[in-house]
Amino acid sequence: MAKIHVNAFIGRENKNAKLKLENNSQVIDLLKKLKINPVTVIVSRNNELILEDERLKDNDEIKILSVISGG
Amino acid sequence: MNCCSQKPIMEMPSGERLCKTHFTEYFESKVFNTIRKFDLIGKEEKLGIALSGGKDSLSVLNILNKLSKQNPRIKINAIAINEGISGYRDRTLETARDFCSKNNVKLHIFSYKEEFGLNLDDMLKILKVKPCTICGIFRRYLLNKKSKELKLTKLATGHNLDDECQSILMNQMRNDIAASARLGPRTGITQNEALFVPRIKPLYLCTEKEVTAYAFINGLLDSFNECPNAPQAFRANVRDMLNELEQKNPGTKYSIVNSFLQTLPFLKEKFKGGIINICSRCSEPASNGVCNACVYLEKLKRKVEA
Known part of the structure; x- marks a missing residue:
């Protein structure tokens, strides 16, 4: 089964991660791989919010923004 | 189930999936319903909005600004406090200034340096105290004092459902129920109004995730950074625990706050004598x-x- 590559910006850590995922992976699979609780983030692709069951595509640029703020 | 043919962007605890337009409608209706349910805003007000430049206070300001445009007898003013936290507050204040300028909202900025002679960073070099303790005391002091000087009738803050839920549990764990009696969607109202400007929390029933999504959709998430003094171990632990529970049992936070609201009148009665x-x-x-x-x-x- 082919793999896909996804570039994810992780807002809370202010860093980018390149991940290899199974073909047909969903946003939830990406979050699980990064050990991120979906309750604590919103996820966007091309500046549009996407849900946890959204299928990811090869070379997707994903932003994972923390909902937790302080001050 | 999807709300319409548009792409869904948020899933509700009920399982309903809302598109951008319907989510914005849902969120704003929820805030207006909260205002009505708890009688947060009267027919004629000079409201202050405590503005940090973060997503919560900008979302409150955005919605109350819409309310003000619909009801000219409701005037709004934004108040921002510059504590003097290098590398943090300058950026959030810039976002606050930008929003107020574009939306024609009057913004008042008060600084620790001008009011107390020292900024927070300097205070923390002099006194060995927890940053949030001293910062909270001075911020509350200035917000109340300046709200009175500006003759504001109420002060709206960006506290959301997650904030309230964490405070309820923290007070339980500290066995400090008197502190819980001071929580709720409106505070300071039963006290002497000449001394306290009443505080209201229009986002009381909105989760932090909902607020973030609303802020993202409405372009209010520009300055999304965290106060360098923010990590308070105890609150962070309670927050993480609640988020784990919410993931496993959606609606947990809402249930905690809702059951707390049923006990709040009894707590207020018991601790009213202070x-x-x-x-x-x-x-x-x-x-x-x-x-x-x-x-x-x-x-x-x-x-x-x-």
Whole structure:
């Protein structure tokens, strides 16, 4: 089964991660791989919010923004 | 189930999936319903919005600005406090200025440096205290004092469902139920209004995730950074625990706050007897003869002079 590559910006850590995922992976699979609780983030692709069951595509640029703020 | 043919962007605890337009409608309706349900805003008000430049306070301001445009008898003013936290507050204040300028909202900025002679970073070099303790005392002091000077009828804050839920559990764990009696969607109202400007929390029933999504959709998420002093171990632990529970049992936070609301009238009745004094130095509210802000200012003065 082919793999896909996804570039994810992780807002809370202010860093980018390149991940290899199974073909047909969903946003939830990406979050699980990064050990991120979906309750604590919103996820966007091309500046549009996407849900946890959204299928990811090869070379997707994903932003994972923390909902937790302080001050 | 999807709300319409548009792509869904948020899933509700009920399982309903809302598109951008319907989510915005849902969120704003929820805030207006919260305002009605808890009688947060009257027919004629001069409202203040405590503005940090973060997603919560900008979302409150955005919605109350819409309300003000619909009801000219509701005037709004934004108040921002510049504590003097390098690398953090300058950026959020820039976002606040930008929003107010574009939306024609009057913004008042008050700084620790001008009001107390020192900014927070300097205070923390002088006194060995938890940053959030001293910062909270001075911020609350200035917000109340300046709200009175501006003759504001109420002060709206960006506290959301997650904030309230964490505070309820933290007070339980500390066995400090008197502190819980001071929570709720409107506070300070039963006290002396000449001393306290009542506080209201329009986002009381909105989760942090909902607020973030609303802010993202409406372009209010520009300055999304965290106060360098923010990580308070205890609150962070409670927050993480609640988020794990919410993931496993959606609706947990709402249930905690909803059940708390049913007990709140009893708590307010039980703890209503507290006597509020007037600070002998600054005439602001105080639980003792001198308010906490004046106590800390005195400590700072002594250390600087030593």
